[in-house]
Amino acid sequence: MELNTLWKTALEKLKVKTGDNTYETWFSETKLCDLKKNEDEKVYTAQIGCKNSYVASGIDHRYHSMVKKVLEEALESKVEIAFLVKPELANRKTKFEASAPLFADKKPSADIAVVAKKAGLNPKYTFDRFIVGSANRLAHAAAMAVSENPGNAYNPLFIYGGVGLGKTHLLQAIGNQALFNNSEAKVLYSPAEPFVTDLIQGIRDQSMVKFREKYRQLDILILDDIQFISGKESSQEEFFNTFNTLYQSGKQIVVASDRPPAEISKLEDRIKSRLEGGLVADMQTPDFEMRMAILKKKAEEQNYPFPEAALITIAEEVKTNIRELEGTLMTVAVNAESSGNPVSVGMIRDILKKTRGALTARVKPESIIDCVSEYFGVPKEDITGRGRTAEVAYARQVAMYLMKEMLNIPLKKIASAVRRGDHTTVIHACRKIENAIKSDQQLRQKIEDIRLSLQSRANQEENESKK
Numbered sequence: 001m002e003l004n005t006l007w008k009t010a011l012e013k014l015k016v017k018t019g020d021n022t023y024e025t026w027f028s029e030t031k032l033c034d035l036k037k038n039e040d041e042k043v044y045t046a047q048i049g050c051k052n053s054y055v056a057s058g059i060d061h062r063y064h065s066m067v068k069k070v071l072e073e074a075l076e077s078k079v080e081i082a083f084l085v086k087p088e089l090a091n092r093k094t095k096f097e098a099s100a101p102l103f104a105d106k107k108p109s110a111d112i113a114v115v116a117k118k119a120g121l122n123p124k125y126t127f128d129r130f131i132v133g134s135a136n137r138l139a140h141a142a143a144m145a146v147s148e149n150p151g152n153a154y155n156p157l158f159i160y161g162g163v164g165l166g167k168t169h170l171l172q173a174i175g176n177q178a179l180f181n182n183s184e185a186k187v188l189y190s191p192a193e194p195f196v197t198d199l200i201q202g203i204r205d206q207s208m209v210k211f212r213e214k215y216r217q218l219d220i221l222i223l224d225d226i227q228f229i230s231g232k233e234s235s236q237e238e239f240f241n242t243f244n245t246l247y248q249s250g251k252q253i254v255v256a257s258d259r260p261p262a263e264i265s266k267l268e269d270r271i272k273s274r275l276e277g278g279l280v281a282d283m284q285t286p287d288f289e290m291r292m293a294i295l296k297k298k299a300e301e302q303n304y305p306f307p308e309a310a311l312i313t314i315a316e317e318v319k320t321n322i323r324e325l326e327g328t329l330m331t332v333a334v335n336a337e338s339s340g341n342p343v344s345v346g347m348i349r350d351i352l353k354k355t356r357g358a359l360t361a362r363v364k365p366e367s368i369i370d371c372v373s374e375y376f377g378v379p380k381e382d383i384t385g386r387g388r389t390a391e392v393a394y395a396r397q398v399a400m401y402l403m404k405e406m407l408n409i410p411l412k413k414i415a416s417a418v419r420r421g422d423h424t425t426v427i428h429a430c431r432k433i434e435n436a437i438k439s440d441q442q443l444r445q446k447i448e449d450i451r452l453s454l455q456s457r458a459n460q461e462e463n464e465s466k467k
Ligand code: ADP
Pocket: 129, 130, 131, 132, 136, 161, 162, 163, 164, 165, 166, 167, 168, 169, 170, 294, 322, 323, 326
């Protein structure tokens, strides 16, 4: 086959798979420059030219396996691919004849939307809406590989990271992409909580057969926030068995959590070791460039004209949580619309001050104890009790520290929240944590995670009370 004809065929497929915008950004100015068969006549090597290095590395990161697969299908042979920079390709778009698209049957149909919904998937969480940076590169690449090759790439895939860093988005993107590639695939995305509720229901109604049918016949099981099953014995037992059944028949398992398997307290060792048996990838907080890229993408999606200076201000102010980044952008747009004032740096600062202040104001000492207890797996009664084991004392100190940092209340109140008579205990605890934070990056991240989950809890409560 002639190179240009082959590449045109491949591009048509890629256009259908990725959608017009993505296609325009990445593929429209590419060319198949070279195709060789290796000596053993088994593998082709394809060289694909891109107009600049940004596009070449972008495609390589995001669409390597997709391009490879499309070429392999067209050539009915194994293909290795490489992307090269060919500046002369700029403004040289591949033109398609106005014929009926070759692969119209591969278009996402209304049926897929229905199937996706049943699978617990939200269509907005796709790979092409996900910004990749150094903070999430490995997790993203692994997720792409899994969606293209379920059961064969990394199994299980375990993704962990703090609140609002894109775990759910990535998990859902796997499901959406897998269904897009194969609408017959049996995919289920579920947070761990409904899994547990289903299980309890199954036990209560003696309908475990139904439960097992639902979870054990899947091709891809995606379980979010798995830390939720810690300490729950029958759920762990059932998860372990579900895991084994799926794994042994080559089915894909994807799991996310706020921390790595080894650090999930009250999780059976046999489960930890299963979860560690595939690929464990973490998601870090985004750097400034990535925050800007995310804001630009979200601004584009909202179709609202944000000045660059506004985006920079938000990216500088909101550092640790992509959900907050997105939320701020939205609030700013709404505020500008309703007030009739243009978006300005001052407006953004005001909004941030208000939303952050209001959220913190609603956090109560008891919720801090709740969150710390949940996070460290130490019972609440121990935090407010007499216990002196290192684990308990540590959790208690973190709770006191967070109360001092987040709540505007006297030290005496903090002391009494943890049932301590003397406020010097609070001073001592806070000093200890402050010092530890200086050298302990992990502790810093843990405290940040707890702070964020307190805020998002307050946020949820606020939203619910508005309903
Ligand atoms: P998590 O599950 O880790 O708490 P989510 O996946 O719910 O976080 O992400 C929170 C919000 O931030 C979502 O609206 C998601 O679309 C967005 N988001 C997170 N990471 C990215 C990213 N890399 N690119 C684009 N949007 C992102």
